[in-house]
Amino acid sequence: MSSPNVIVAGIRGRMGRQIAQLVLHSQQLTLGGGTVRADDDLAGSSISMTDADDRAQDVPVTATVAEFNGLPDAVIDFTCPDYTIALLDDCVPRKIAMVIGTTGFTPEQEDRIRQAAEKIAIVKAGNMSLGINLLTLLVEQAAAALGPGYDIEIHEAHHRHKKDAPSGTALMLGEAAARGRGVTLKDKAVYAREGQTGERPDGAIGFSVTRAGGIVGEHEVLLGSDEEVISLSHKALDRAVFARGAVTAAGWIAGREPGLYSMRDVLGL
Numbered sequence: 120m121s122s123p124n125v126i127v128a129g130i131r132g133r134m135g136r137q138i139a140q141l142v143l144h145s146q147q148l149t150l151g152g153g154t155v156r157a158d159d160d161l162a163g164s165s166i167s168m169t170d171a172d173d174r175a176q177d178v179p180v181t182a183t184v185a186e187f188n189g190l191p192d193a194v195i196d197f198t199c200p201d202y203t204i205a206l207l208d209d210c211v212p213r214k215i216a217m218v219i220g221t222t223g224f225t226p227e228q229e230d231r232i233r234q235a236a237e238k239i240a241i242v243k244a245g246n247m248s249l250g251i252n253l254l255t256l257l258v259e260q261a262a263a264a265l266g267p268g269y270d271i272e273i274h275e276a277h278h279r280h281k282k283d284a285p286s287g288t289a290l291m292l293g294e295a296a297a298r299g300r301g302v303t304l305k306d307k308a309v310y311a312r313e314g315q316t317g318e319r320p321d322g323a324i325g326f327s328v329t330r331a332g333g334i335v336g337e338h339e340v341l342l343g344s345d346e347e348v349i350s351l352s353h354k355a356l357d358r359a360v361f362a363r364g365a366v367t368a369a370g371w372i373a374g375r376e377p378g379l380y381s382m383r384d385v386l387g388l
C-alpha cells in the first residue's frame with residue numbers, strides 16, 4: 120500500500136493539533152486534512168502548517184470526512200463521544216479505518232463502536248502511550264499474583280479542561296486489575312465515596328479523581344494489604360506521547376481486516 124492517507128478529526132484540539140503535525144512530518148503517512156465543527160470559521164478552508172522540510176503546507180479543513188476529495192485510509196479521532204459516533208456513520212459505509220482515542224463513552228456508545236468494528240478496522244484505547252499500555256500488563260499481573268487480600272485503588276489526575284471522569288486510562292487500568300482477579304469491573308468498581316460510606320467492600324476496585332491546572336495525565340494503582348502497599352504509577356510529561364501512539368496506530372490499522380484492536384495489538388505487548 121502507498122503511504123496511507125490520514126484525516127485528523129478535531130484538528131484544532133489539544134491532541135488534534137499535535138497529531139496533525141506528527142502525521143505531516145511522518146515518512147509513512149500522508150496528511151489528507153482535518154475536521155472541525157460545521158460552524159467553525161475554518162470549515163471549508165485550510166490551515167497552514169509546516170512540513171518536515173520547514174515548508175508551509177495548506178491543510179484542507181472540512182466539517183465531515185465525506186467532504187474530502189479522495190477518501191482517506193484512516194481517520195484519527197481525539198474529539199468527544201457524540202462526534203466519534205457521528206464519524207462512524209461517515210467511516211463505516213466508506214470502509215475507512217479509525218483510530219479512536221476519545222474517552223468518556225456511554226455503554227450504548229461503546230456498543231455502537233463494537234458493532235462498527237464488525238465492518239471496519241478500529242484501534243481504540245483510552246491511552247495510546249507505550250508506558251500505560253505496558254502498565255496495564257503489570258497491573259493485571261500484580262492483581263493476579265496478590266489476590267483479593269490486597270485492596271485496589273486507582274487514582275488519576277488531569278488538567279482542568281478534561282470533561283470526563285474517571286479517565287479512559289483509569290478505566291483501562293481498572294479493567295486490567297479486574298481481569299487479573301478474574302472478576303468484572305462493573306461488579307466491583309466504586310466510583311464515588313461521600314458521607315457514611317460504611318466499610319470498604321471486600322474486593323472493591325476504587326477510583327478517585329483530581330482536576331487541576333495543566334496536569335497532562337497521572338495515574339497510580341495502589342494494591343494494599345494490612346502490612347504493605349504496592350504502587351504502580353505513570354506520569355505523562357507531554358501529550359506528544361499520546362500523539363506518537365496514535366500515529367503509529369494509524370499506520371498499523373490502514374488496510375487491516377475489520378475488528379476492534381487495542382494498543383496492545385499495535386505495540387505487540
Ligand SMILES: NC(=O)C1=CN([C@@H]2O[C@H](COP(=O)(O)OP(=O)(O)OC[C@H]3O[C@@H](n4cnc5c(N)ncnc54)[C@H](OP(=O)(O)O)[C@@H]3O)[C@@H](O)[C@H]2O)C=CC1
Binds near residue numbers: 134244245
Ligand atoms: N487515548 C489517548 O491517549 C488520549 C485521549 N484523549 C482524549 O481525547 C479527547 C480530546 O482531548 P483534547 O484534545 O484534550 O480535547 P480538546 O477539547 O482540546 O479537543 C477536542 C476537539 O474536538 C473537537 N470537537 C468536539 N466536538 C466536535 C464536533 N461535534 N464536531 C467537530 N469537532 C468537534 C473540538 O472542537 P471545539 O474546540 O470547536 O469544541 C476540539 O477541536 C478527550 O476525550 C480525551 O480524553 C486525550 C489525550 C490522550
Ligand SMILES: O=C(O)C1=N[C@H](C(=O)O)C[C@H](O)C1
Binds near residue numbers: 222281335
Ligand atoms: O483528556 C486527557 O487529556 C487525557 N485523556 C485520556 C484519558 O481519559 O485517560 C488519556 C490521557 O491521560 C490524557
